[in-house]
Amino acid sequence: xxxxxPLFALCIGLPAAAQTPQLILESLVAKAGPASVARxxxxxxxxxxxxxxxDSCVACHTENPKAVGQHVKTFKAIDPLAPVAQKDRxxxxxxxxxxxxxxxxxVLDRPCTPQEKADFTAYMISVK
Amino acid sequence: xxxxxxxxxxxASLILAVGATALVIEQAPAGDEAIFPMPAGKTYVNxxxxxxxxxxxxxxxxxxWRRMMAELANHFGEDAxxxxxxxxxxxxxxxxxxxxxxxxxxxxxxxxxxIPANAAPQRIIETGYFKYMHDEVPRHIWQRKKIGTPGNCxxxxxxxxxxxxxxxxxxxxxx
Numbered sequence: 001x002x003x004x005x006p007l008f009a010l011c012i013g014l015p016a017a018a019q020t021p022q023l024i025l026e027s028l029v030a031k032a033g034p035a036s037v038a039r040x041x042x043x044x045x046x047x048x049x050x051x052x053x054x055d056s057c058v059a060c061h062t063e064n065p066k067a068v069g070q071h072v073k074t075f076k077a078i079d080p081l082a083p084v085a086q087k088d089r090x091x092x093x094x095x096x097x098x099x100x101x102x103x104x105x106x107v108l109d110r111p112c113t114p115q116e117k118a119d120f121t122a123y124m125i126s127v128k
Numbered sequence: 129x130x131x132x133x134x135x136x137x138x139x140a141s142l143i144l145a146v147g148a149t150a151l152v153i154e155q156a157p158a159g160d161e162a163i164f165p166m167p168a169g170k171t172y173v174n175x176x177x178x179x180x181x182x183x184x185x186x187x188x189x190x191x192x193w194r195r196m197m198a199e200l201a202n203h204f205g206e207d208a209x210x211x212x213x214x215x216x217x218x219x220x221x222x223x224x225x226x227x228x229x230x231x232x233x234x235x236x237x238x239x240x241x242x243i244p245a246n247a248a249p250q251r252i253i254e255t256g257y258f259k260y261m262h263d264e265v266p267r268h269i270w271q272r273k274k275i276g277t278p279g280n281c282x283x284x285x286x287x288x289x290x291x292x293x294x295x296x297x298x299x300x301x302x303x
Contacts, residue, residue: 052205073204074180075276075283105207 021083021090025121032114040123043116050109057107065127082127090121162235164291167221173289175214179206181281182289183252185225186236191248193222204250253278274301 029035044057044065054060054072061069061078066085069078080086090096100120104112112120164184166172173182185193197219200208210218224230227240242256243249252258262278269275274283281288284300 070274070276071179075274075280076180077274077283102207 018091019093021121021125024090024093024096025118025125027093028114028118028121032118035115035118035122037119037123037126039116040119040121040126043120044123048107048109051107052109054107057103059107065124082124084128090124096121162293162295164236164293165225165231166289166291167218167225171214172218172221175210175218177289179208180279181285183281184288184291184293185222186227186229186232186291187239187252187258188226188249188255189228189240189243190223190226192243192250193219193226195248196250197222251279269300272301272303 025035044061045063047056049055051059059072061081065082066080068080070076071078079089081089083089083091096117100112100117104110104116164186166182166184176182196203197215200210200215226232227236227243229236232240239255239257242260249255258278265278270278276283281293284298285293286299287297
């Protein structure tokens, strides 16, 4: 039985990688300050002069975060960004970090701050 | 047996020949089944299929993929760099499943044969095989909102991410 304990621990450990949008928001807020839905929406809709391919989030993800988006260059369809419309959004911390890294660099030509990430996530969760 | 000189021996060999041919046809894939092997697991589709179709490795030769992976930091104008473990795993899959790879099927070898040995094309749509296979598609189809560019394979080849490009599985989005 004792030999099985690590096996049980592994089984419990695996699903722990999947999180809820709320838990992801909490861990982002812990690295920044309280999140602002309004600032998050501003970030989502704002135009950037630094954008190379896309000048804003909405360029690909559309004005409506519940809608299917489309990559401006490859035209590939993009699943909705709001968790209310696409339930696997904001459930994988590594994926969230990967796309903040890629897309902040793409649109803003710099990494997003922890505060921006928290605000953005709060806005996406607030979309009903 | 009859006036034509046909014997049971003739008939038997005819039946055998027809039967053997039928067996061969049965086992060969249908003519329009363009199926390419894809890397196992989800890494390839997750890492290379978010911004565009997870293109089948068999659509380009290994030298094209090696150059592409070496230039990921400027991938058609975007920084698509990968972490080291994913980078190595994907490069290995691309090399082994490439059009000139060790497991290449007849279709892949045709793709590879149409590319000059000194060229390492980076755009599948610029290869001779792609152009040959799509020469009947008029410009107004490519311009449809959900297609946009010939490189958007998955817009019409709905199972492209599984390596399936067969004509029977083409669904052209309406205008």
